[in-house]
Amino acid sequence: MSQSLINTAGLTEDQRMMREGVLDLLSRHLPWEKVRKMDEAREFPHEAYNALAEAGYLGLFYPEELGGMGGTYKDIAVFLETLGYYYTGIAQAVTTSAIYAGMHVAKFGSPELKQEIIPKIISGQAKLALGMSEPGTGSDVAGIKTSAVRDGDDYVINGSKVWITCAHVADYIVAIVKTDTQARHNGISTILVPTTAPGVTIRPLSMLGRRTTHANEVFFDNVRVPSGYLFGGEGQAWKNIMKALGLERLGLAAISSGHCFKITEYARDYARDRIQFGKPISQFQVIQHKLADMMIMSETARQLTYRVADLLDGGFPVVQEASMAKIVATENNFKCADIGMQIMGGAGYSNEYDMQMFFRDSRVGPIGGGTSEIQRNIIAKQMDL
Numbered sequence: 355m356s357q358s359l360i361n362t363a364g365l366t367e368d369q370r371m372m373r374e375g376v377l378d379l380l381s382r383h384l385p386w387e388k389v390r391k392m393d394e395a396r397e398f399p400h401e402a403y404n405a406l407a408e409a410g411y412l413g414l415f416y417p418e419e420l421g422g423m424g425g426t427y428k429d430i431a432v433f434l435e436t437l438g439y440y441y442t443g444i445a446q447a448v449t450t451s452a453i454y455a456g457m458h459v460a461k462f463g464s465p466e467l468k469q470e471i472i473p474k475i476i477s478g479q480a481k482l483a484l485g486m487s488e489p490g491t492g493s494d495v496a497g498i499k500t501s502a503v504r505d506g507d508d509y510v511i512n513g514s515k516v517w518i519t520c521a522h523v524a525d526y527i528v529a530i531v532k533t534d535t536q537a538r539h540n541g542i543s544t545i546l547v548p549t550t551a552p553g554v555t556i557r558p559l560s561m562l563g564r565r566t567t568h569a570n571e572v573f574f575d576n577v578r579v580p581s582g583y584l585f586g587g588e589g590q591a592w593k594n595i596m597k598a599l600g601l602e603r604l605g606l607a608a609i610s611s612g613h614c615f616k617i618t619e620y621a622r623d624y625a626r627d628r629i630q631f632g633k634p635i636s637q638f639q640v641i642q643h644k645l646a647d648m649m650i651m652s653e654t655a656r657q658l659t660y661r662v663a664d665l666l667d668g669g670f671p672v673v674q675e676a677s678m679a680k681i682v683a684t685e686n687n688f689k690c691a692d693i694g695m696q697i698m699g700g701a702g703y704s705n706e707y708d709m710q711m712f713f714r715d716s717r718v719g720p721i722g723g724g725t726s727e728i729q730r731n732i733i734a735k736q737m738d739l
Contacts, residue, residue, distance in 0.1 A: 379405055398447065398523050434605050459585065509531075556572050563718055564714075
């Protein structure tokens with residue numbers, strides 16, 4: 355790929371070095387021709403994931419007392435934007451384990467549980483998945499049916515989850531369960547379930563995009579888990595989930611922001627090489643304006659993402675800003691892919707080129723991690739509507 359469109363002005367020297375280091379590492383352990391083959395084979399990027407862990411990058415998310423590097427939110431945003439820029443699959447692999455599931459343990463786990471699990475995440479020894487959605491409940495988390503009933507020193511779990519990203523490679527599932535089936539928000543709890551526990555069944559799902567880090571169904575049939583694996587307080591999961599959403603949405607926005615730039619560069623490079631009517635199509639104003647619009651959307655996504663990181667680093671609440679960033683970054687990501695496909699014409703629609711994969715991989719953004727509609731509901735509530 356030719357010159358990057360991402361402007362690194364405003365990043366610290368350490369952040370620029372991290373960005374270069376991550377791109378170099380991924381180019382060696384996940385060369386682009388391998389990405390296409392892994393996408394078609396639906397193969398998890400183990401080598402790249404392990405290389406990132408070995409280089410210490412997964413420690414960025416966690417405090418030093420848990421063996422991490424204690425990175426700032428801006429550091430995390432730069433890191434995830436870089437992963438999303440290179441390939442969204444590896445970005446999703448990292449965030450699923452380190453943020454969406456692992457951060458619940460880091461924030462709300464007992465000291466013993468933190469010391470048992472977090473160093474394993476950082477070293478790459480353990481991967482986690484977040485088990486929240488169910489066949490009958492997607493956005494309505496409080497309506498979940500999967501139950502965890504206390505029986506002596508154990509909890510016995512029964513139920514099922516669906517759309518669980520990376521569960522097929524996870525060592526543990528952070529499962530959101532009902533410990534009080536009569537209550538809604540106050541009846542849900544968080545419990546760590548080893549995927550090797552008897553009664554756990556994981557069934558891969560065939561997804562349109564993000565195929566290397568695909569979703570799964572998870573079934574719990576009388577699964578027994580030690581009571582110490584329930585963490586954050588019985589009936590406290592809803593409050594804890596709310597406290598974790600700022601970082602989760604920052605991560606989703608950062609990945610999409612990076613992907614916007616990747617798509618824009620890919621379309622630009624194609625337009626420079628594609629000759630029509632005796633000259634490159636990049637010289638036609640209609641194509642230039644499309645690429646300019648893509649660049650505007652990329653930078654807008656990035657600025658909103660960095661705004662959330664700055665607020666989090668300042669200790670400010672980000673309820674509205676995080677939802678805005680998530681909406682703009684993920685929707686712009688898909689719009690960039692759509693325009694990029696139009697610029698490329700038949701080539702964009704062909705499996706011989708990468709744009710079709712960018713198109714597929716970007717479409718999940720406005721759906722996963724809280725739909726765009728849910729985010730708009732949150733913003734409306736913040737506006738006292």
